[in-house]
Amino acid sequence: MELLEAELEAEAGLPMTWYDVLLHLHERPGGRCRMGELAEAIVLSRSGLTTVVDRMEEAGLLQRRLVPGDRRAVDVALTAAGRRRFAAAAAVHRRGIDEHFVSHLSTAEGRALARALERVRDAARARRATP
Amino acid sequence: MELLEAELEAEAGLPMTWYDVLLHLHERPGGRCRMGELAEAIVLSRSGLTTVVDRMEEAGLLQRRLVPGDRRAVDVALTAAGRRRFAAAAAVHRRGIDEHFVSHLSTAEGRALARALERVRDAARARRATP
DNA sequence: GAAGATTGACGTGTCAATCTTT
DNA sequence: AAAGATTGACACGTCAATCTTC
Numbered sequence: 001m002e003l004l005e006a007e008l009e010a011e012a013g014l015p016m017t018w019y020d021v022l023l024h025l026h027e028r029p030g031g032r033c034r035m036g037e038l039a040e041a042i043v044l045s046r047s048g049l050t051t052v053v054d055r056m057e058e059a060g061l062l063q064r065r066l067v068p069g070d071r072r073a074v075d076v077a078l079t080a081a082g083r084r085r086f087a088a089a090a091a092v093h094r095r096g097i098d099e100h101f102v103s104h105l106s107t108a109e110g111r112a113l114a115r116a117l118e119r120v121r122d123a124a125r126a127r128r129a130t131p
Numbered sequence: 132m133e134l135l136e137a138e139l140e141a142e143a144g145l146p147m148t149w150y151d152v153l154l155h156l157h158e159r160p161g162g163r164c165r166m167g168e169l170a171e172a173i174v175l176s177r178s179g180l181t182t183v184v185d186r187m188e189e190a191g192l193l194q195r196r197l198v199p200g201d202r203r204a205v206d207v208a209l210t211a212a213g214r215r216r217f218a219a220a221a222a223v224h225r226r227g228i229d230e231h232f233v234s235h236l237s238t239a240e241g242r243a244l245a246r247a248l249e250r251v252r253d254a255a256r257a258r259r260a261t262p
Numbered sequence: 263g264a265a266g267a268t269t270g271a272c273g274t275g276t277c278a279a280t281c282t283t284t
Numbered sequence: 285a286a287a288g289a290t291t292g293a294c295a296c297g298t299c300a301a302t303c304t305t306c
Contacts, residue, residue, distance in 0.1 A: 003255050017296090035267060046296055051266055072266045072305045090209055100258075104250045112240065113247055119235045127231075146276090166289060179275055181290055203283045203288045269302070280291070 004096045012089035017044070017052055017091065021114040022061065022078070031078035038076060052108065061085055135227045143220035148175070148183055150224065153192065153209070153217040162209035163196065169207060192216055 005016045006060075014022075020042040025031050053076055056062050061082035063120040067073040078086070102110065136147045145153075151173040156162050164172075170180040173244070184207055187193050192213035214257040233241065 003258065036265085039160060045298055046267065047269075047299080049298085068143055070266085070306075074267065101251055105247055109243065109247045113244060116236055116240045116244055120232055123235055124231060127134065176276055177289065178277080182274080195293085201284080201288085203290065233306075263306100265306075266304085267302105268304100269300105271298105271300085273298080274296090275306100276293105278290080278291105278293085280289105282288085283286075284285100 003100055007096045008089060008093055012085075012092045013054070014085070014089050015044070018056060018061070019086075019089055021049075021052060021056060022077075022082060022089065024080050025062065025076065026086055032075045035074050038089060057080075061130070079100065095126065134231055135224065138227045139220060139224055143216075143223045145216070145220050148173070149187060149192070150217075150220055152180075152183060152187060152207075153213060153220065156193065156207065156209050157214070157217055159166075162214065163206045165198070166205050166207060 008014055008019055012019075021038065024038060024041045025033055035049060035053070036046060039046045042049075044052070053062065053064070056131055057064060060079060063077050065075040065077050067075050080102060105113065139150055139165065140149060143150075155169060155172045156164055166180060166184070167177060170177045173180075175183070184193065184195070191210060192206060192209050194210055195205040196208050198206050233247055236244065
């Protein structure tokens, strides 16, 4: 993770947190999403996300938008610059994952590892849901 | 990791960083070691370790000791209380690892996973050594 | 009153500068 | 000058309190 993060910073000029934000926005239809939902998705406190979005908005990668129908809420939306920046960063990140992780495993190993770790993850999640 | 850390905190009253310190001291002969060596071992900056050791010394789990022969250096040494506290914490932590990780894998899966991840780790370390 | 987001106080880590000893 | 540890300034995260809207 340290290695991937350093490469992302060096070659795409993005901190990992910013990449996470761009990724999850990119996955939503319209490239937009509520603050709370986004905070949940990238595992960050709501207040933490507030300041991250402040910076990213200054950098022109996204914009806060009013939510039609609920004046409490705020939407975060990708800008064109944000989409371009994400595309470039994603290329860097995918190459990194391939090079530093996937390339060291056989196909069979990859599958086996995924299956095993999914079980571990699911068990942890289940326990988290009902503590 | 979040789960293990929460359990350690709740059942043994130790932050993960403190556990790491106790563990690595416990592994050294005499339960003592230099500050710099310890910082390297637990992957923490030297200055970060300074403050952690401050707190742990206040808590009575370890002591700073003069190093005979080099007045620049400082040794950190486990106290009796530190050893007791580590034993209790280690029991909690081992149980957690067993329960939340190992128990979800077959013996064969465990071995395969270890071999595969060791290769990934070694590759990352090699690249880190010569960037 | 509860949901949604923001603000302020604080904890923990890194980095650069400092001080002592070699 | 270089090794060893500490100090101070700062970045980034969490939690509790606040403010607005439902």
